[in-house]
Amino acid sequence: MSDRSPSPRPVTQAEPAPHRSGFACFVGRPNAGKSTLTNALVGTKVAITSNRPQTTRHTVRGIVHRPDAQLVLVDTPGLHKPRTLLGERLNDVVRTTWAEVDVIGFCLPADQRIGPGDRYIAKELAAMKRTPKVAVVTKTDLVDSRALAEQLVSVDRLGRELGFEWAEIVPVSATAGDQVGLLADLLVPLLPEGPPLYPDGDLTDEPEQVMVAELIREAALEGVRDELPHSIAVVVEEMGPREGRPEGRPLLDIHANVFIERPSQKGIVIGPKGSRLKEVGTKSRKQIEALLGTPVYLDLHVKVAKDWQRDPKQLRRLGF
Numbered sequence: 398m399s400d401r402s403p404s405p406r407p408v409t410q411a412e413p414a415p416h417r418s419g420f421a422c423f424v425g426r427p428n429a430g431k432s433t434l435t436n437a438l439v440g441t442k443v444a445i446t447s448n449r450p451q452t453t454r455h456t457v458r459g460i461v462h463r464p465d466a467q468l469v470l471v472d473t474p475g476l477h478k479p480r481t482l483l484g485e486r487l488n489d490v491v492r493t494t495w496a497e498v499d500v501i502g503f504c505l506p507a508d509q510r511i512g513p514g515d516r517y518i519a520k521e522l523a524a525m526k527r528t529p530k531v532a533v534v535t536k537t538d539l540v541d542s543r544a545l546a547e548q549l550v551s552v553d554r555l556g557r558e559l560g561f562e563w564a565e566i567v568p569v570s571a572t573a574g575d576q577v578g579l580l581a582d583l584l585v586p587l588l589p590e591g592p593p594l595y596p597d598g599d600l601t602d603e604p605e606q607v608m609v610a611e612l613i614r615e616a617a618l619e620g621v622r623d624e625l626p627h628s629i630a631v632v633v634e635e636m637g638p639r640e641g642r643p644e645g646r647p648l649l650d651i652h653a654n655v656f657i658e659r660p661s662q663k664g665i666v667i668g669p670k671g672s673r674l675k676e677v678g679t680k681s682r683k684q685i686e687a688l689l690g691t692p693v694y695l696d697l698h699v700k701v702a703k704d705w706q707r708d709p710k711q712l713r714r715l716g717f
């Protein structure tokens with residue numbers, strides 16, 4: 398696989414393959430199977446599966462540890478036609494991530510024709526001249542071998558049309574576990590030589606705080622998505638075990654702020670006499686408890702961060 402240049406010194410005994418480590422990201426249109434594939438590669442569920450943009454704004458999704466390599470899977474938000482500063486910022490994040498990873502896996506479902514959404518992403522990928530691109534044809538369990546063969550040919554053609562060649566084209570089924578190991582075997586040689594980047598056993602470095610914030614945001618958006626599509630950001634200000642609890646009965650204190658853009662949105666989030674906010678608290682607390690496996694005391698505050706989507710300083714403060 399690898400095209401290492403010949404060693405200048407005589408090799409007297411078989412040297413072990415060098416350890417490799419590096420970053421990969423999976424891209425593709427919504428529902429292409431990126432999260433499921435990440436989970437299958439990492440072997441444990443680490444990603445919160447959801448279509449909402451904020452859930453995919455954060456970086457490390459999972460780490461594949463092998464004796465010969467460490468593959469760090471990072472995440473990017475989807476590419477969108479930008480309408481706000483936040484949208485532009487997200488697209489910049491995508492391009493920067495693509496430029497920084499060692500290999501990009503482009504996921505295309507086997508059961509769907511290549512469409513304009515795929516072409517849009519592929520065109521952007523074509524501009525990343527130096528990064529190797531692996532086409533991953535996902536969900537192969539949904540099609541017969543003839544349809545799969547046709548899809549592989551179309552994917553190959555797509556690359557040629559855009560003036561590049563895929564480093565590999567790999568069919569996989571993440572749910573059936575088909576060829577997932579092979580995909581890892583093909584990605585590893587595309588990584589640079591180097592020691593592990595993360596300690597053994599780390600599955601994700603996505604801070605628990607970020608996951609907690611995401612759960613709260615999901616709950617806060619429920620039912621009011623149309624009124625507040627992208628206007629909510631959640632920041633966990635403090636999180637830690639309550640002191641002085643009796644042995645065996647821990648309690649985790651979490652203080653979080655729900656940021657909205659305009660004072661008029663406050664009522665929507667809080668609800669009559671605080672009823673909605675209370676529901677949001679109860680609902681997300683249950684999910685956080687399930688995620689972290691410990692009882693939680695959740696303290697939520699709603700704050701206005703005026704026009705945070707358009708203000709670079711606020712965006713930075715809110716973690717974008």
Ligand SMILES: Nc1nc2c(ncn2[C@@H]2O[C@H](COP(=O)(O)OP(=O)(O)OP(=O)(O)O)[C@@H](O)[C@H]2O)c(=O)[nH]1
Nearest residue numbers: 426427428429430431432433447448536570571572
């Ligand atoms: N049959 C089958 N279904 C799959 C496979 N991989 C993913 N799916 C399903 O396809 C749907 C989308 O999968 P995700 O992994 O959430 O896709 P995604 O690309 O991360 O989606 P976004 O988060 O919207 O970008 C889910 O219902 C999965 O269960 C597969 O190998 N076979």
